[in-house]
Amino acid sequence: MKILGISGSPRAKGNTDILVQEALKAASEMGAKTEFIALSGKKIKPCNGCGTCRTESSKGICAIKDDDLPRIYEVMKEADGIIVGSPVYFLSVTAQLKALFDRSIILRYAKGMPVDRPGIPGGPEFLLKNKIGGAIAVGGGRDGGQLFTINSILQWMLLQNMIVVGNNYGMGGSAKAGTKGDALNDEIGLTMAQHVGLRVAEVAGKFRK
Numbered sequence: 745m746k747i748l749g750i751s752g753s754p755r756a757k758g759n760t761d762i763l764v765q766e767a768l769k770a771a772s773e774m775g776a777k778t779e780f781i782a783l784s785g786k787k788i789k790p791c792n793g794c795g796t797c798r799t800e801s802s803k804g805i806c807a808i809k810d811d812d813l814p815r816i817y818e819v820m821k822e823a824d825g826i827i828v829g830s831p832v833y834f835l836s837v838t839a840q841l842k843a844l845f846d847r848s849i850i851l852r853y854a855k856g857m858p859v860d861r862p863g864i865p866g867g868p869e870f871l872l873k874n875k876i877g878g879a880i881a882v883g884g885g886r887d888g889g890q891l892f893t894i895n896s897i898l899q900w901m902l903l904q905n906m907i908v909v910g911n912n913y914g915m916g917g918s919a920k921a922g923t924k925g926d927a928l929n930d931e932i933g934l935t936m937a938q939h940v941g942l943r944v945a946e947v948a949g950k951f952r953k
């Protein structure tokens with residue numbers, strides 16, 4: 745069982761990195777192999793809507809090839825569970841994470857557009873289908889939009905036909921931290937992140953023994 749953690753923060757070794765790694769630590773205690781990917785320092789271009797991925801000839805191939813997303817998608821395809829964390833940026837995910845979400849449309853088109861295959865909703869063209877997903881958000885405010893951000897992440901997972909889990913507290917890991925490293929002082933936030941790791945590993949383990 746392999747669990748991948750993705751931190752959507754552009755700030756290296758910041759609060760999101762800490763919380764996602766905390767979740768991965770908990771998952772590894774459940775027997776999972778884990779991998780961590782930080783989007784900070786990565787070259788990530790946004791979707792430009794060119795439509796190449798929708799054409800019959802290219803089938804799920806993105807026209808943008810000169811950045812880091814294609815390699816990240818390969819790692820995502822290999823994982824049984826994916827934990828995605830983001831700092832709250834204006835009540836939502838970061839631009840880097842949104843670009844990863846938008847460009848991941850190719851993971852739905854790999855065998856042609858779903859509309860090309862009527863009667864097979866959620867067919868095998870969804871390459872993230874049935875992977876287990878959990879979400880973590882950290883904001884500087886106590887009620888700074890963590891839940892909106894968790895919701896954005898879980899909604900992306902649902903559109904990828906993933907199976908989402910929450911934790912013992914709610915819909916995901918929610919932490920309050922502002923300056924770099926501050927998350928280490930948010931005991932409840934750390935515990936909530938750990939619980940996301942435990943739930944993702946628990947459910948992934950039931951699916952893939």
Ligand SMILES: Cc1cc2nc3c(=O)[nH]c(=O)nc-3n(C[C@H](O)[C@H](O)[C@H](O)COP(=O)(O)O)c2cc1C
Nearest residue numbers: 753758759760831832833834835883884885888921
């Ligand atoms: C552009 C920007 C927008 C932000 N918007 C919010 C916000 O809407 N709500 C909030 O609680 N915190 C907001 N913050 C604070 C960050 O979410 C917070 O500092 C977080 O801990 C950063 O995580 P990181 O260390 O992983 O980068 C914002 C920070 C930046 C840079």
